[in-house]
Amino acid sequence: MKIIVDRQVCAGHALCAAKAPDVYRLDEEGYCCSDGDTVPVHLQQQARLGARHCPEAAIVLIDDEDTA
């Protein structure tokens, strides 16, 4: 699973990292900087929870064959 973050849309609410601290990283200003990160299998549920809480729907998770 791969994380795609639309950095133009991210408004720094930081809910992704609050709900899924092991998955999403924030930059110093509180904006998500996990664009392109790969999510290991055991964290995928957490990753989905974090993405679902984004008020901007800026996070898309792509299931790929390597890490699905």
Next chain:
Amino acid sequence: MKPPIPAHVPPERVVDFDRFTSPVLQRCPHQGVTELFSNSPDIFYATGDRGHWVVGSATVARDMLRQPDKFSSDPVNNPANARKPPTLPNQCDPPLHTELRRIINPFFSPAGVQKMEHAVRKLASELIDEVAPRGRCEFLHEIAQRFPVQLFMRMANAPMADREMLVAKVDRFTRAPDIQQRLAALTELGNYLQGMIAEREHSPGDDLVSLAIHGKVQGRGLTDDEKLGMVNLLFLGGLDTVAAMLSFIMAYLGQHPRQYQRLVDDPALIANAIEELMRVHGVAGMERGVTADMEYAGVQFKAQDRLVFMPHVYGLDAQMVDDPFRVDFDRPVSSHLVFGSGPHRCVGSHLARLEMKVFIEEWVRRIPAFSVDAEGDLPTRGGLVWSPVAVPLAWPSALAVAPAHQQAAA
């Protein structure tokens, strides 16, 4: 005198409700307004406060708040809520909004507020130590209107002696039923803050006001109106909301000793408990204006129609939360829109959470049991931000523990 209902509003959607003065707001407003909403259309037209739409359904509200192109924060689309100058960044839309918000975001990001934890804990400890031996306090005025307010005043580097005067102005802006009085309070606040802005322009510090007024948007510095609009909103948000929320939460814990005991026994539960207690005690609302004639969710809107959102009770909407009136500290997710949704979601949410969590951590360490010292339900006040009128608390002072200060600061 109430203005006439606009011709495009169908009679079956008209509800007699005034968000400042309706009797339902004067005791247990969360319960009363939730009942009112569940007996009304998802979107209805309230007759009070000069007439406006109210979005009563949480899921509909969440969808609307994420569409700023249709439901705008710019007073151009909502003239009834125009302010001079507009408060910012809440009274503008993306893309300007995105840039204005970026100026203040570092201060309020999770990493930014983490730096404040020590100061938050120290002040919470001091305030509780002051009242603990007494065995009683009136929580709203003696603690809630000091704790988050003093922290904010320190962030803004504002003179502490002006605290009560500023709190009174914000209170009038938030709760005066007459719009002229609200706008007058905002003007007074602005006149006061102009002085502070002028001073920080010449000798900036590392405080929040200096940060806000020296920001840049679209490659330029802020205009005078933008500076005032930003600083006005920081004070409106910083001086009232956490005080009201924490007062509701402490009243609840005083009325539910078994729930409180769980937090005393296991302080690790406090963070989750706060999320759940916020869900059922929303305090603040917001407005939007409709950008063009359109149909949405079965309602025919006209451009410049005024929409009021009430996250005060969205966490109690049975369509969003199962068994919403059951307060359960073990819920995996406490869904609520207490901080709003979409681009304008509250910038201070991480600070608010930190303040309330730290405060309750320090309270449970000193006061192992307490109750609300009043008969029946506590009187409350409606308005833009709901609040109890007073929260008298009492505890056996012999039980109060005074932890060593170095321990409190650890």
